[in-house]
Amino acid sequence: MKVKKYTAPTMPEAMKQIRAELGNDAVILNSKIVTTGGFLGLFKKENIEVIAAIDEVVQAERKMQFEQPKVKVKPIVKPMPTMENREVVPLTSRNVAPSIPNPLPKQQTNEGNKKPDVDMLAEIAGLKKMLQTITEQQTDLPLPEPIQNCVQRLLDQEVPKDIRDELLTSLLQKWYSNGSGANEREVKKWLRQELYDRLSTLSFGRITFTKKYINLVGPTGVGKTTTLAKIAAECALKYKKRVALITTDTYRIAAIDQLKTYAKILNVPLEVCYSLEDYKQACEAFKDYDIILIDTAGRNFRNQQYVEDLKKVVDFEHDMETFLVLALTAKQKDMMDIYEQFSLIKINKFIFTKADETSTYGAMLHLMKTSHIGVAYITNGQNVPDDMISANREQVTNLILGVE
Structure with a gap:
């Protein structure tokens, strides 16, 4: 190129x-x-x-x-001279054939064949550097149609500009290095692989039972209590674990009643904790259980004091795994603000809820890339214990690209 x-x-x-x-x-x-x-x-x-x-x-x-074909010229045959009119040619030039240049040595020919490869690598490297300077105002520049359609999908998904530019650079590199002849289906495969590879450094999947205490935190209205009940049902019914519940959400009576109902249906014990002392007593009472799930109060995430108050009720240092629960219907900026507030405590994985209430997932991709944190679960409805799936790289990639 x-x-x-x-x-x-x-x-x-x-x-x-x-x-x-x-x-x-x-x-x-x-x-x-x-x-x-x-x-x-x-x-x-x-x-x-x-x-x-x-x-x-x-x-x-x-x-x-546009090149003219070469015309072959028929040689003119002169008559054989007779003895009478034969021209005497000097000995130094008589019957001497024109010299033919020797072919190039084999080693020199091989070196010549290597040069185009070196030039191509240099051009590709230069192209990569140039494509990194593409700005958002220049997205209307002519692009190959299959690539333009993929970029439009990323725009529709509200994928942030920095991620779009990285993906566009990779797609154009593949496009030109493969001879500019790929169809849209092949370009979509390239894009899918690029997204999949970018998630390779993150941790995905449901709880692994390596920690005894599973704590759910997050703002109000994201569905923490319902999600906790889904996880409890999965642990008790699918994995046959002895499960106990703790709630520190003493700000909403309805939340306690809701969790009591779930506990009764699942036949698991529940303790309500108002202080760190209550929490420690509950942990002692449940010391023989396999896993203890903790529900925290949903408060205004913009108030940093709320996160500080959590530390007064829950022991985050002892055998604890914490999941930050966020709704996919939230704005990207709100997601980042919530994460920054809760980053005062160690967040192991995200849980994304309300996947059935939106069709755009770019904010999720941005949060994962920025925080370097993976996803445990994605919920897509209110049914317990259904409407919750263990997250993985393939599933997140499919959500972004709209693959069923």
Whole structure:
């Protein structure tokens, strides 16, 4: 692939230069306004700088179409001279064939074959660097249609700009290195693999029973109590564990009554704790149980004192795993603000609720990338113990790309 930068007073003049040198098949990768000249900051002149690229294979094919075929000239056979008119040729030049250059040594030929590979790697590296400068205002620049459709999907999902730019750079690298002939289905496979690989450093999946205490924290209204009941049902019914419940949500009588109802249905004990002393007594009472699930009060996440108050009721240091519960219907900024407040305590994984109440999941991807924290569960309804699935990389990727 050949990449070149052009500078001209106007875009039409820049396009004229590009067509003259690269042809009509050239692709515009980037364009911006630059200033040149001037004196002491004055009289500067605005020009437009355009970066264009052309697949050298396509350019070569175009060139061959316009080349004239070589015409073979039939040699003229002269009559054999007779003895009378034979010309006497000096001995130094008589019957000496023209010299033929020796073929290149094998080693030299091999080195020549390696040079295009080195040049291609250099061009790809240069392209990667240039594509990283693409700005959000330039998303309307001409892109190959399959790539444009994938970028539009990311925009619809409200995937943040920095992640979109990374993915676009990778897609364009694959597009040109594979000969610019991929269809939309293949480009979607590239995008899916790129998303999947970016989640490889995160931890996913349900509780592993390596910790005895599982604590759910989060703002009000995200569904912590219902989610706690779903986890309790999974542990008791599917994994046959002895489960006990603790709630510190003493601010809402309805929350205690709701959890009592779930505890009665599941036939598991429940303790209500108002202080750290109550919490320690409950833990002592449940010391023979396999797992203890803790429900905390949902309060205004903007009040940092709320997180400090949690430490006065729950012992986060002893055999504890903490999940931050967030609703996928929340705004990206709200999610980040909530995480920053709760980061005063160690968050092991996220639980995302209300997946059935939204169709955009870009905020989830942004939070995971920023915090470097994975996902334990994703809930998609109110039914207990159903409507909850253990999260994994494939599932999160499918949510972003709209794959069933």
